[in-house]
Amino acid sequence: MSKKTGKGKGQSAENPSGEGIKGPSSPVTINDVARMAGVSKKTVSRVINNSPFVMDETRSQVNAVIKQTGYSPNPQARGLAFRKSFLIGLIYDNPNAEFIVNVQDGALEALRDSGYELIVHPCDRRSPTFAQDVAQFVERQKLHGAIVLPPVSENAELMYALRSQGCIVIGLASVKIEGATYCAVSSDREACAEAATHFAALGHKNIAVITGPANHRSPSERLEGFLDGLKKHGITVPPEFIVRGGYTFESGMQAAEMLLSVRNRPTAIFACNDEMAAGVYQAAYRIGLTIPEKLSVIGFDDSPIALRLWPPLTTIRFPVKLMARLAATRLIRQEGQEKEQEVAFVVPHLVVRSSTQAPPRKA
Amino acid sequence: MSKKTGKGKGQSAENPSGEGIKGPSSPVTINDVARMAGVSKKTVSRVINNSPFVMDETRSQVNAVIKQTGYSPNPQARGLAFRKSFLIGLIYDNPNAEFIVNVQDGALEALRDSGYELIVHPCDRRSPTFAQDVAQFVERQKLHGAIVLPPVSENAELMYALRSQGCIVIGLASVKIEGATYCAVSSDREACAEAATHFAALGHKNIAVITGPANHRSPSERLEGFLDGLKKHGITVPPEFIVRGGYTFESGMQAAEMLLSVRNRPTAIFACNDEMAAGVYQAAYRIGLTIPEKLSVIGFDDSPIALRLWPPLTTIRFPVKLMARLAATRLIRQEGQEKEQEVAFVVPHLVVRSSTQAPPRKA
DNA sequence: ATATGAAATGACACCGGTGACAATTTGTCA
DNA sequence: TGACAAATTGTCACCGGTGTCATTTCATAT
Numbered sequence A, B: 001m002s003k004k005t006g007k008g009k010g011q012s013a014e015n016p017s018g019e020g021i022k023g024p025s026s027p028v029t030i031n032d033v034a035r036m037a038g039v040s041k042k043t044v045s046r047v048i049n050n051s052p053f054v055m056d057e058t059r060s061q062v063n064a065v066i067k068q069t070g071y072s073p074n075p076q077a078r079g080l081a082f083r084k085s086f087l088i089g090l091i092y093d094n095p096n097a098e099f100i101v102n103v104q105d106g107a108l109e110a111l112r113d114s115g116y117e118l119i120v121h122p123c124d125r126r127s128p129t130f131a132q133d134v135a136q137f138v139e140r141q142k143l144h145g146a147i148v149l150p151p152v153s154e155n156a157e158l159m160y161a162l163r164s165q166g167c168i169v170i171g172l173a174s175v176k177i178e179g180a181t182y183c184a185v186s187s188d189r190e191a192c193a194e195a196a197t198h199f200a201a202l203g204h205k206n207i208a209v210i211t212g213p214a215n216h217r218s219p220s221e222r223l224e225g226f227l228d229g230l231k232k233h234g235i236t237v238p239p240e241f242i243v244r245g246g247y248t249f250e251s252g253m254q255a256a257e258m259l260l261s262v263r264n265r266p267t268a269i270f271a272c273n274d275e276m277a278a279g280v281y282q283a284a285y286r287i288g289l290t291i292p293e294k295l296s297v298i299g300f301d302d303s304p305i306a307l308r309l310w311p312p313l314t315t316i317r318f319p320v321k322l323m324a325r326l327a328a329t330r331l332i333r334q335e336g337q338e339k340e341q342e343v344a345f346v347v348p349h350l351v352v353r354s355s356t357q358a359p360p361r362k363a
Numbered sequence C: 001a002t003a004t005g006a007a008a009t010g011a012c013a014c015c016g017g018t019g020a021c022a023a024t025t026t027g028t029c030a
Numbered sequence D: 001t002g003a004c005a006a007a008t009t010g011t012c013a014c015c016g017g018t019g020t021c022a023t024t025t026c027a028t029a030t
Helices: A030-037 A041-048 A056-069 A075-082 A097-111 A130-141 A156-163 A188-202 A218-232 A249-260 A274-287 A320-331 B030-037 B041-048 B056-069 B075-082 B097-111 B130-141 B156-163 B188-202 B218-232 B249-260 B274-287 B320-331
Strands: A087-092 A117-122 A145-148 A168-173 A182-186 A207-211 A242-244 A268-271 A296-298 A315-317 A342-346 A349-351 B087-092 B117-122 B145-148 B168-173 B182-186 B207-211 B242-244 B268-271 B296-298 B315-317 B342-346 B349-351
Touching: A030 A041, A030 A056, A041 A056, A075 B075, A087 A097, A087 A130, A097 A117, A097 A320, A097 B097, A097 B117, A117 A130, A117 B097, A130 A156, A145 A156, A145 A320, A156 A168, A168 A320, A182 A320, A188 A218, A188 A268, A188 A296, A188 A315, A188 A349, A207 A218, A207 A249, A242 A249, A249 A268, A249 A274, A268 A274, A274 A296, A320 A342, B030 B041, B030 B056, B041 B056, B087 B097, B087 B130, B097 B117, B097 B320, B117 B130, B130 B156, B145 B156, B145 B320, B156 B168, B168 B320, B182 B320, B188 B218, B188 B268, B188 B296, B188 B315, B188 B349, B207 B218, B207 B249, B242 B249, B249 B268, B249 B274, B268 B274, B274 B296, B320 B342
Parallel strands: A087 A117, A087 A145, A145 A168, A168 A182, A182 A342, A207 A242, A207 A268, A268 A296, B087 B117, B087 B145, B145 B168, B168 B182, B182 B342, B207 B242, B207 B268, B268 B296
Antiparallel strands: A117 B117, A315 A349, B315 B349
């Protein structure tokens, strides 16, 4: 296995389709560039790293050669010397697919041409070796930084552990995250208050909420924000109108069935995510309640499903991509990383569509 | 910037949360292991790489030290010496989020503990520099392998280009992919024939199809498979009952509106993906046609939306995760990669739920 | 013209592994 | 028992960059 690695030098190049896509067949190294520019490789290195101790003339000369040859430094060699990699980890547990892909896209948008790449690492919070797995991953890869998605990001111990390995740790969440170097937080509270105001303005008084799983932080944020918002309009929600869901379609449906089966049922429901709002639609449909005539619904996330429902769901647009972009941008910022913890706030907004209107008059 | 890197040696270690998560503070190197085991580092290297030229006794001794110290070789150094990385690229364009995340999960499942990691690379086929971008990415990172998702995988030229860089190229698709080292293909044809049989068995004669975008291969595979299947039951589909969609909800809705507005409308519709099937539901709902009483629908993908629709959608389960697992497994297989192109077939199956039943009697 | 300090560059070891090949140990056969 | 091949192990250069520190260059002060 380690014997027959006789690759030889031959390009062999069986490329039936021809030379269409440029592939600098022999990777240019720093030595090549140095030779061609007539300087030492250390100077080339300086140019690459924007060292200020290079004469402008020298710099532009080297840059010319770099451009001409299409040279690009080997990340592995660079990483080895720097004792860190140019990789950014994306660590998540199970959140929904849309969320993950949006984060990936947003982050990579910001990373484009920075030389950094994104390496994904799903994990299982319930595994007994969970924290070790993640920590080992980060250590082995010598990650430059890690973007940690909720609810994993709520594990402060883990965040500290990662950070102690020299990794810049960024948490995405709806509250400030303990242990992170930086976090992009979405002000869910405010947005939910906005939803509350919307209901109040339409004239709803009988309002219910379906919250999310207890082991996430976001549901309580959203619930409290919503309740606070309602309170400002003099509306209170009775305890039996606050029911816990699991952020899944089914749980939303069950919760709604429960809520809608009482005599004096709510005329409006705020579901803490769109999945559950879809469940509410389902339950309403079965019971024969039309939306929005008999029941108004607001969701949270503005996931694709919001537009797939009928009528289109009024929901809160969660700025995933923006947060990811912020996170990634912060990661490749060269400033000192040891200051106070930094926090960036972004505020989600209500997107009014057709699932909300004034309550029925029948009262 | 390159001057003030005075990191010193200090562990500094501000870890308020304590020593909870093991973090081998000083990374063990191959030299440490060699010293502790009383052998040369080359021998340790041999053990790591499963070289057969190591005495069993020596091997177990080294392994003991490795286990004891928790040593794990530095991928960067290893990669540098091997002139390749231990990274596997995931290259995709048109993000259907579910699809991507499933591939990631499936691939990483197979990669677990292999030392390989997954690095994601979305790209834009319409960009003029598309092929170059991808090729450069692969070259720079010296990828061990790349998993290319459709429809990017249908670009043979690109596939050849990547392969010529020494990267194992794996395509996922519904047809054999030209240029790939290996491909995992889903036999969509067969599955669609199964769907056809299902409609036929229920007694439908008046059947329509909504296909997908012209620049993908899968729609034609699915269409042909379905049509062939119908033909075996003596059913043919008139040209005006075959309409092209764009694999999106809206396109499915529009297509269905068109199909359902004619006098002698179809009693059954096969949509080439679930998104469009959801669009069909929408259109039917607006027109007042109930599913499945007045209209039967079959989708393709078994995406989460299939269960979110009411009634639950009969659809074809596309074995994404399995294909990804196959792909990743093949990637870390150590065998010679230069044989004939290898192809693995997996066949999707029909999942019958509640969106299909016999056509209305009214005829 | 000479000393002097800052600016720019280069020489060389080193990051943590692997390849090529030499050296050593072991086993076998004459 | 010596010779020779096979099995095992070690030495050293090298992968492609960066850090440290020495060296060269250059402008300015004396």
